Amino acid sequence: MLPVALSVGVLKAGYGATGVGYALGSWTAALALCMLFGGVLADRFTARRMMIVADLVRFVIQAGMAALFALGQPSLLVIVALQFVSGVATALFQPGVASLVPQVSGDIQRGNGVLRVAESMAGVLGPALAGVLVTMSGPSVVFAIYSATYAISAVCLSALRLTPATVVSDISFLGQLAEGWQEFRARAWLWSVITIFLFYGCFVVGMSLPIAAELVTSELGSTGLGIGMAALGLGGALGGTVAIRVRGGRPLTLGSIGWALFAVYPLVPALHPNLVELAVGWAVAGTGLAFWSVIWATTVQTQIPSELLNRVYAYDVAGSLVCMALGRSLAGPLASVTGERPLMVFACVLGLTCAALLLAVPATRRLVIPATSASNTG
Template identity: 65%
Template structure:
């Protein structure tokens, strides 16, 4: 696999930090930091309002359900009205929604129905935003893979800093203050996106009907064996490896070593993501999905290590490796999709990709508790490890996947 990988030496990479990319990086970094703050702020706020764990589940579930339901619509609308317009619209809606959340918590008027409705609207807005995340990068970056690496590192850091910052702020000032800051991150994102100088000749496709565009995206999706093949395998992998293992492994770590160890482990998982993104920035694989399968194999350390009841140092090392693998795969996968799919179809095709990924993860999280009770938590983590390796083998077994060549 390493023979397919060579260092990046293209001088064009020096121009990655163009004005547009700087603004886009600012938009994504601030919004990802806000997204990292959401689970902590929302959980504390809902619990403090007296709605219990069930209320937290309803609030987070409403956001995820709306995101999944409207993702395909977001892909079509991004192609019809350009991704940047939809991203700015989504940010404006989320500013209003999260500011309203802040006001309800500050005033003590946070009934559960209001919280659930507001988070559903926020999830729908995120579905309008997300398709443009993929299609904007080829328009503003000379080196798509390096750009994805930079953004993956930023995402990993935000995933560590966001919850930590939210925890400190919510303890000192309350959930309402955190939601005001959360709303402000979307405001910064919108300003950065508006400030970008995009090609005015960018096509706005309005001649075709919504349903025709949706079908056209599906037809292109299913015509690419490597694309639907990866998504089909991911439906199993995503469900039974990250989907199941994230909540169950966390429970095992807390039981074995305490919540402090879980926090350190998650921080090192994020650090692994930084390292994986950095390596992906510096190397280009001639067959990216073949190289990226290494990430699938390495991530199985996440469920495998807690199943062993290990000493803390082994746990930390395993989760560092798992974070590295996941980030390395995500950069190569994102780059492959962005460079292989025609720009006029990318938003819709990417929406099918994200919808499938979200479905697998959501199903896995819903099955985690019942499966752990049925077979035992450690046994489930062992099963998750085996299925992860089997899915990696399936990824390598499909010629259209392992032989796909890099575009740039």
């Protein structure tokens, strides 16, 4: 709901597309900058405690946004500052998700699959609901509802029955940050996947998002783009469901299928699709992306010791955010040189190449998860 409400609110306030970019970009920048610190804090003070604090901060921030838009037109500087703080809070929240899933789910892969299905359906329904509410009542109502979800989240997290965690406090903050990096470097399969994803996330995921949106809009209009994004979300729900049921002893080999399927995403808009072809192609891409996400999350959660999981996961997320942001920044300049459709074909080929590299690198191809690990409760 946030991108819709924030975009409409900033545009109505007269700050234009540049203002929208600053507002959304400040949130993303804060998330990327603070993610590593969020991982350390989650390991230092327990994940649930940091997640509740983050939810309460975001509740206050977004309630403030609702009040500002209800009272008039807030300044762009205030909007950017508030969204930056919200991004910092999200960086405190997100690493804890990795360690919380093994604590609340007896079947880790199934738990990740359920989360992915829920996220995909929210991705379909949230923007549509926000669009209707913004049209009927203005952005302040959407921000009010949005803020309330954080209060609900904090209550639900507080109600979870978890085994009391042992907090490590005899290592300095910087020492814990360095320890997380050492654990990250020590696992060849982990840094191999992240290294390959630096190219995949930049030139396949990040770069293709703005160019694909422009191609689809130019041929099928904004309605076509909306239908395509809905199909991507529905594909994500399907991919999460499939990942719940499909298990394999070599998870990263299995997960390479997801990377290959998502490579369809940039290719489809380059082929002048009709609406049906776009929906089918992007549903396939969404299925692949969700399938990989579940397999990857489960692999990390079952291979990394619980006391280090939040920090290692934070390195993973921070790297992914940076490379995808770089891809979005490079999309326009590269397209002006190569043309949009050739660039999308290149993105598809590179995506398939990266999927093949997952199979070619011994550390990723040979990684094996014992049969009991997927049902490990942490």
